[in-house]
Amino acid sequence: MARLNVKPTRMELNTLKERLKTATRGHKLLKDKRDELMRRFIESVRENDRLRQKVEAALIGNMQEFVLAKCLENDLMVQEIFAVPTREVSLHIETENIMSVRVPKMHAHIDNPYRDDEGDVVYSYVVSNSQMDSTIQEMEELLPDLLRLAEIEKTCQLMADEIEKTRRRVNGLEYATIPDLKETIYYIEMKLEEAERANLVRMMKVK
Numbered sequence: 001m002a003r004l005n006v007k008p009t010r011m012e013l014n015t016l017k018e019r020l021k022t023a024t025r026g027h028k029l030l031k032d033k034r035d036e037l038m039r040r041f042i043e044s045v046r047e048n049d050r051l052r053q054k055v056e057a058a059l060i061g062n063m064q065e066f067v068l069a070k071c072l073e074n075d076l077m078v079q080e081i082f083a084v085p086t087r088e089v090s091l092h093i094e095t096e097n098i099m100s101v102r103v104p105k106m107h108a109h110i111d112n113p114y115r116d117d118e119g120d121v122v123y124s125y126v127v128s129n130s131q132m133d134s135t136i137q138e139m140e141e142l143l144p145d146l147l148r149l150a151e152i153e154k155t156c157q158l159m160a161d162e163i164e165k166t167r168r169r170v171n172g173l174e175y176a177t178i179p180d181l182k183e184t185i186y187y188i189e190m191k192l193e194e195a196e197r198a199n200l201v202r203m204m205k206v207k
Helices: 010-071 075-083 130-141 143-206
Strands: 089-098 101-110
Touching (some): 010 130, 010 143, 101 143, 130 143
Antiparallel strands (some): 089 101
16 A cells, blocks of 8 residues: 555545545446456357357368268369359448447348349259258358357457456556555544644643
8 A cells, every 4th residue: 555645634635535435436336347247258258159169060061061062073163153153242230338348240141142032042953962052051051150150259359358457447446546545544634633632732731
């Protein structure tokens, strides 16, 4: 603890008491914020872990199936299948406020060039096989999970940064600001009491 460099007057004493009251209230609010952030962060981390395992397992399985399906076709034919179509992607990102942390919310719309308005595959069935078709369909169905995974990972990163900032502020108030204020208030009160006793002794001597 370090005593603040202030004059031991009643005005300073009242000012420091108000600062201590504000610091104590701010400390409680920051602790509550830190605890709530930690709770939500743990929930997000669990969801992130579940999604990552699901997405990675699906990607590995789909890639293995695609490689096997590709082995049954001519390389030039496979390149032709995927070279002609083009995708138009529209991504809208909103922000949500979680305990003063602005986290992203992604909304994506991807036009599917491999399917027509009725949902049928538009490239030739002659140059593909059923395993390749099913792999492409499974990859399409995996897209919402990929977007959610990107969203939740960014959310975890932002929340972790905010938790660290809040933790430093809580520690600064708990171990520096509040003890210094209490020490200074105690010092000023002792000085004022000593001055009152000295003044009382002088008055008694005068009488």
